[in-house]
Amino acid sequence: DAGITQSPRHKVTETGTPVTLRCHQTENHRYMYWYRQDPGHGLRLIHYSYGVKDTDKGEVSDGYSVSRSKTEDFLLTLESATSSQTSVYFCAIKHPGRDYEAFFGQGTRLTVV
Amino acid sequence: DAKTTQPNSMESNEEEPVHLPCNHSTISGTDYIHWYRQLPSQGPEYVIHGLTSNVNNRMASLAIAEDRKSSTLILHRATLRDAAVYYCILRGSNYKLTFGKGTLLTVNP
Numbered sequence: 525d526a527g528i529t530q531s532p533r534h535k536v537t538e539t540g541t542p543v544t545l546r547c548h549q550t551e552n553h554r555y556m557y558w559y560r561q562d563p564g565h566g567l568r569l570i571h572y573s574y575g576v577k578d579t580d581k582g583e584v585s586d587g588y589s590v591s592r593s594k595t596e597d598f599l600l601t602l603e604s605a606t607s608s609q610t611s612v613y614f615c616a617i618k619h620p621g622r623d624y625e626a627f628f629g630q631g632t633r634l635t636v637v
Numbered sequence: 638d639a640k641t642t643q644p645n646s647m648e649s650n651e652e653e654p655v656h657l658p659c660n661h662s663t664i665s666g667t668d669y670i671h672w673y674r675q676l677p678s679q680g681p682e683y684v685i686h687g688l689t690s691n692v693n694n695r696m697a698s699l700a701i702a703e704d705r706k707s708s709t710l711i712l713h714r715a716t717l718r719d720a721a722v723y724y725c726i727l728r729g730s731n732y733k734l735t736f737g738k739g740t741l742l743t744v745n746p
Binding site (some may be wrong): 555557566568569628629 | 678728733
């Protein structure tokens, strides 16, 4: 399986604090994605990247920023966390061996209190 | 991104075939039809994809209507491990996936 690791897996933080989630891949792949999933909903794209320093917004990017300074790491930052950002966050890459397939991480459960 | 419509839920019995429908009437000529599924507490996983022709793999079959405005994911013999939310997705540019709410499949023993 493709090597993709999300950290942390669980986090509780207070409203107004900054939070950074990390997605690390060992596949040297260009495309990486951040999604969020809320109860009863499918995944919604936050930001994506198609290479180092090349990122773009998805459908729910407000309140989030991303950085990609190395191929293997894609960071998602909540500058000032709000309760509406309580969610499960999934990182994905294009599968290294199968170009048509996205491979997802195990998710990070973030709770903002 | 083009939209898909799926039933909210479906139920099946173990070892019986399951046909999961998806409507995508606004599909463009270059959109691929992808299916993913999400087991409880896991990230989505790829199931199958196609463009125009029917497709088979070890997990499932995908039947695509001639006008491409609908498709059906077929699980030939449902098992308890197939209980999941199934998403029908039209893959857009930059390989972005736009998820709907999917179909929750319940498999009864």
